[in-house]
Amino acid sequence: MNKKPNIIDKSEFLERLRGIHSATSKTEMRYTSIHIENEEVCIGIRESTGKHFKIIIDRLYNAYYELKVSGIKINTTTLKKYVNGVQSPSLAILEEMELVN
Incomplete structure (x- = not known):
């Protein structure tokens, strides 16, 4: 029997x-x-470079949802x-949100 992953909705x-x-990455990038x-x-x-990053929220949620379901x-x-x-900040944020195992 397949166990359904615990997935939160978009809201x-x-x-x-x-x-x-x-958020801080596993490689200590802040x-x-x-x-x-x-x-x-x-x-x-x-923080290390002072450069801005921008993540499209729909894409980040879709990544979280599709990867979890799969x-x-x-x-x-x-x-x-x-x-x-923007994979590194995306992953650090998902980890900070406690959505990555």
Whole structure:
């Protein structure tokens, strides 16, 4: 018998995302000033370089949802096709939201 993965819906995803203001990757890369703009994008700063990043929230949620449903491990490689170019902050944020095993 297949066990259905525990997946949150988009409204809970957004609620959790609103509570994230900083995140740190497994490689100790720190992302700060994280916030949501127009309910469409998540914006923040990579602390080590001072460069801004922008993640389209729909793409981040779709990555989370599709990878969870498929039982595929969420990491920077599997996130790439969804959020190309911002995999590391995306993963750090998902980890901070406690959505990655």
